[in-house]
Amino acid sequence: MTAYGAILxxxxxxxxxxxxxxxxxxxxxxFWGIIRVMVFTAFYASLRPGVEAPMTxxxxxxxxxxxxxxxxxxxxxxxxxxxxxxxxxxxAYELTRPWDVYWAWCMRAASLRIAPTMxxxxxxxxxxxxxxxxxxxxxxxxxxxxxGLFALSVLLxxxxxxxxxxxLTITMLWTISGEGLMLLLSGLAxxxxxxxxxxxxxxxxxxxxxxxxxxxxxxxxxxxIYIGQVGPGEAAGVLLRQVGWTLAxxxxxxxxxxxxxxxxxxxxx
Amino acid sequence: MLNAMRLYGKYVGVSxxxxxxxxxxxxxxxVNHLVLTATEIxxxxxxxxxxxxxxGWSLAEVALFYGLVNLVFSITETSMRGFDICERLVKAGDFxxxxxxxxxxxxxLMGYEVRLTRLGxxxxxxxxxxxxxxxxxxxxxIDRIGLFLAAVIGGVCLFNGIFLLQATMTFWTxxxxxxxxxxxxxxxxxAQVPMAIYQPWFRRxxxxxVPLGCVSxxxxxxxxxxxxxxxxxxxxxxxxxxxxxxxxxxxxxxWRVGVRHYTSTGS
Numbered sequence: 001m002t003a004y005g006a007i008l009x010x011x012x013x014x015x016x017x018x019x020x021x022x023x024x025x026x027x028x029x030x031f032w033g034i035i036r037v038m039v040f041t042a043f044y045a046s047l048r049p050g051v052e053a054p055m056t057x058x059x060x061x062x063x064x065x066x067x068x069x070x071x072x073x074x075x076x077x078x079x080x081x082x083x084x085x086x087x088x089x090x091x092a093y094e095l096t097r098p099w100d101v102y103w104a105w106c107m108r109a110a111s112l113r114i115a116p117t118m119x120x121x122x123x124x125x126x127x128x129x130x131x132x133x134x135x136x137x138x139x140x141x142x143x144x145x146x147x148g149l150f151a152l153s154v155l156l157x158x159x160x161x162x163x164x165x166x167x168l169t170i171t172m173l174w175t176i177s178g179e180g181l182m183l184l185l186s187g188l189a190x191x192x193x194x195x196x197x198x199x200x201x202x203x204x205x206x207x208x209x210x211x212x213x214x215x216x217x218x219x220x221x222x223x224x225i226y227i228g229q230v231g232p233g234e235a236a237g238v239l240l241r242q243v244g245w246t247l248a249x250x251x252x253x254x255x256x257x258x259x260x261x262x263x264x265x266x267x268x269x
Numbered sequence: 270m271l272n273a274m275r276l277y278g279k280y281v282g283v284s285x286x287x288x289x290x291x292x293x294x295x296x297x298x299x300v301n302h303l304v305l306t307a308t309e310i311x312x313x314x315x316x317x318x319x320x321x322x323x324x325g326w327s328l329a330e331v332a333l334f335y336g337l338v339n340l341v342f343s344i345t346e347t348s349m350r351g352f353d354i355c356e357r358l359v360k361a362g363d364f365x366x367x368x369x370x371x372x373x374x375x376x377x378l379m380g381y382e383v384r385l386t387r388l389g390x391x392x393x394x395x396x397x398x399x400x401x402x403x404x405x406x407x408x409x410x411i412d413r414i415g416l417f418l419a420a421v422i423g424g425v426c427l428f429n430g431i432f433l434l435q436a437t438m439t440f441w442t443x444x445x446x447x448x449x450x451x452x453x454x455x456x457x458x459x460a461q462v463p464m465a466i467y468q469p470w471f472r473r474x475x476x477x478x479v480p481l482g483c484v485s486x487x488x489x490x491x492x493x494x495x496x497x498x499x500x501x502x503x504x505x506x507x508x509x510x511x512x513x514x515x516x517x518x519x520x521x522x523x524w525r526v527g528v529r530h531y532t533s534t535g536s
Binding site: 024027028031032034035038039042043044045046047048051053183184187188191196197201202203206 | 298301304305308309312315316318319320321322323324325448450451455458459462466467468471
């Protein structure tokens with residue numbers, strides 16, 4: 001257990017060094033957030049009287065800012081080092097070490113998601129709470145209970161996104177370059193996690209499917225607890241959904257890793 | 270001039286043949302891009318299905334804004350790759366080689382690599398524009414077509430200018446400022462919807478500092494022939510794409526100053 005903790009800690013400390021990149025990333029995200037808030041404000045202003053959207057404008061604005069603050073949790077790319085290992089064959093060393101490769105890779109994946117989020121989250125939140133006009137601001141959580149459940153749900157989201165990232169790394173054992181699949185998946189994750197449009201605003205038919213996919217558990221579900229669109233009563237079901245997907249993807253990942261390693265051929269002398 | 274164009278044609282030919290060596294990877298990237306942008310377009314459609322309109326702008330009208338800026342950006346991206354990676358040339362000292370050749374730096378960088386993968390965005394933009402034009406039921410008179418083409422040309426000039434400025438800065442900073450992506454990609458994001466919906470300070474920045482509105486919003490309003498909520502006159506709508514051309518000419522001047530300032534790095 002301590003070995004896995006050590007991987008996680010060491011890699012987070014390493015990734016925290018990239019502060020300049022984080023600064024530029026933050027500026028981009030703030031800009032994106034501002035555009036999105038303005039576009040959605042305009043959409044809400046066009047609602048015909050009597051028609052109601054599934055969330056209020058205030059909730060949507062808060063949802064958008066949470067998305068920018070926690071964007072780092074999106075299961076997009078995998079870490080370059082893990083990909084490089086598989087491409088160059090040094091993955092063989094990884095197998096000789098006295099640990100379970102699956103959990104080691106999960107920890108790598110977790111550090112890749114946690115470190116950038118740690119760097120970016122707070123400044124973006126401060127900006128979105130303090131420096132914007134009232135109508136564009138990140139609002140407070142719906143209730144103290146919502147705040148607590150949100151925190152719990154974010155932790156589960158970290159677990160879920162790490163497991164998805166680990167799974168992406170494992171698929172590299174087959175695809176080697178993996179770029180095509182990675183690009184496609186990261187683009188889909190963008191839409192399916194609610195960054196492009198908050199999922200409750202999607203057409204109902206699409207929404208009922210997308211809500212049940214694992215990507216919703218990485219960002220959308222925690223946000224909905226925060227804004228109170230999912231009440232404390234229903235939150236248990238949401239948290240269970242996150243746990244369920246995490247467990248299912250752990251099993252899938254372990255199985256794929258085992259069969260991938262069986263057919264692994266490492267060249268060189 | 271003729272000689273320069275022939276040389277540019279050669280550059281394009283070489284880089285296309287080079288990329289065609291990796292046909293599978295090229296096709297995969299193209300398909301990827303189409304799938305991703307298709308989801309983006311579906312997302313916009315979904316919002317219109319939910320809210321009805323965007324402050325009085327219909328989906329077809331917004332599609333015209335969306336298609337125009339994506340078309341313009343894809344044309345720029347295809348040809349300006351050399352400026353995009355100018356940082357690498359400067360960092361490695363490779364820019365020396367470009368200075369040694371008896372052709373202008375701008376021509377050589379424009380021909381550095383013509384990226385075919387960007388054709389995915391062009392294709393998508395053309396499809397969106399086609400859909401917008403057929404569902405808008407506008408009479409495509411000569412002056413409408415003229416104004417639209419002026420917007421395309423002005424837009425390509427503006428984005429060329431932005432890429433030029435981004436590259437120029439690397440002569441001093443050695444590194445591409447990540448922040449510039451706010452101006453490049455951010456401009457595309459901004460101009461995909463009518464700028465009238467944004468707050469005044471934001472609009473002012475994208476009209477007077479980076480004249481993005483002048484090559485997308487104002488001419489498109491003119492093409493649509495609807496009264497502008499911002500109150501621009503038809504004369505202004507016709508003149509505004511010139512701002513893109515002027516922006517590029519200024520950027521070219523900055524580039525010349527930058528090249529003169531260049532001191533080689535590398536060893």
